[in-house]
Amino acid sequence: MNWDQVEGNWRQVKGKVKERWGILTDSDLDEIAGRREQLLGKLQARYGYATERAERELRDFERFMQAYEEAES
Template identity: 70%
Template sequence: MNWDQVEGKWDQLKGKVKEKWGELTDDDLTQIKGKRDQLAGKIQERYGYTKERAEDELKAWESNNRW
């Protein structure tokens, strides 16, 4: 997945992110602005995951969502 493309289409992709990680707020998604590291950090924070688990979930989501 090309995160430059994700950043460019972030407003369109926020819904897909929210489907997967519903505990992320609209404010979280607005602040993230498509930045991968910030998304991983928010997933870790909201779900109480380790950094490794947040990264694993994000990688799985990336491989299931090709743009």
């Protein structure tokens, strides 16, 4: 998953992020704005995840999005 592309397509991707992590607020999503490190920080803050857990969750999401993108093309 290319995070430069995610930033450019954030409006589309943020819906999937919200589905996956429903506790994140619209304000959180606006702050994240497609930046991976920001999303990691918000996962830690809102869900209480340790860094390793947040990384694991995000890698799972990246794999999901990769499969989703491949299925769409």
